Amino acid sequence: MGKYETPDAVSALVQPHQVHKDTYIDAEIFDLEMKHLFSNTWVFVGHDSQTPKKGDYITTQIGTQPVIMVRHKDDDIKVLYNRCPHKGTKIAIDRAGNTGKFFRCPYHAWSFKTDGCLLAIPLKHTGGVASNLGAFFLTGLPGGLDYILLVLVKQGFMDRMTEKRWCANINVWLRGPSMSIYLFLGFQAWYAQTFLLHWSVLIVVVALHFYNGQYYCEQAVASYAVAAERVKVAKADAKKDDVKKQ
Numbered sequence: 001m002g003k004y005e006t007p008d009a010v011s012a013l014v015q016p017h018q019v020h021k022d023t024y025i026d027a028e029i030f031d032l033e034m035k036h037l038f039s040n041t042w043v044f045v046g047h048d049s050q051t052p053k054k055g056d057y058i059t060t061q062i063g064t065q066p067v068i069m070v071r072h073k074d075d076d077i078k079v080l081y082n083r084c085p086h087k088g089t090k091i092a093i094d095r096a097g098n099t100g101k102f103f104r105c106p107y108h109a110w111s112f113k114t115d116g117c118l119l120a121i122p123l124k125h126t127g128g129v130a131s132n133l134g135a136f137f138l139t140g141l142p143g144g145l146d147y148i149l150l151v152l153v154k155q156g157f158m159d160r161m162t163e164k165r166w167c168a169n170i171n172v173w174l175r176g177p178s179m180s181i182y183l184f185l186g187f188q189a190w191y192a193q194t195f196l197l198h199w200s201v202l203i204v205v206v207a208l209h210f211y212n213g214q215y216y217c218e219q220a221v222a223s224y225a226v227a228a229e230r231v232k233v234a235k236a237d238a239k240k241d242d243v244k245k246q
Contacts, residue, residue, distance in 0.1 A: 002028045038063030045069050045079055055098045055114065068092050072114045073101065080116045084108075142174045 004010050004022075010032070013020040022029055043062050046069045050058050057070035059082055066082035068091070082090050084105040091103045091112065102119050104111045111119040149166055152158040 004028050004032060034063045048077060050096070051077065053098065055100050056096075057092060057099055057114075058096045059092050059094070066090060068103075070099065070103075070114045078115050080112075084110055086110050142170045145170055145174075 004013075004026075010029075013023050013029070045060060045062065045067065046058050050056075051069060051071040054071050054073050054075065057068050059066065059068050061067065068080045068082045070078050070080065072078050082092055084091050084107065086105065087107055089105055089107040091105050092099070093106065099114065102111050102113050110121055113119050146167060149158065149163045153160055153163045
């Protein structure tokens with residue numbers, strides 16, 4: 001049991017001629033103040049004049065809780081917890097500013113209206129079946145095929161050039177389109193908040209990817225072929241040098 005569990009013990013801290021030092025430094029007194037004063041009484045946060053325009057805000061603390069005082073679009077003043085409910089990160093970092101129509105958490109970009117209501121969650125539209133299919137075609141299936149090809153090369157059933165050619169095609173026809181779709185959906189959810197861009201934009205991006213895909217395959221395989229030939233020539237030159245030394 002603490003020293004200041006009773007009202008009389010707390011009252012004795014302040015006398016007409018002196019104030020006990022525990023009033024300022026004792027952790028138990030601090031906890032009691034947080035519990036009974038800052039949590040159960042009206043606390044002055046700021047003045048109306050500090051947020052004259054819609055979207056204007058200031059940040060401060062009520063006890064141990066960081067808060068935001070902001071002028072909402074209906075011209076009312078709102079006081080919100082300055083914590084994102086997702087991971088607890090502070091939403092507003094600056095002491096004051098104008099946030100416009102919404103706040104955006106700097107950690108995972110969750111967005112909130114200036115009255116505290118949730119506005120948008122990034123990549124929310126790609127959850128469930130869409131997310132699983134995207135992960136399958138972006139990492140699962142291509143990764144599995146890459147591993148199978150490497151096993152075939154290791155066991156002598158396929159040469160390295162053929163494996164490189166197949167890997168290039170996997171990147172173009174599986175990973176590439178999946179990545180384009182994911183980037184498109186991510187941009188929509190993170191930056192635009194809603195699906196403002198027409199789906200024709202995504203179709204054009206994927207079409208351009210396919211159009212340039214074969215060129216990518218040729219360049220990837222050609223680059224490997226050149227590198228392999230250089231290694232072969234270097235090994236041959238090293239053998240000749242060894243023969244001369246003998």
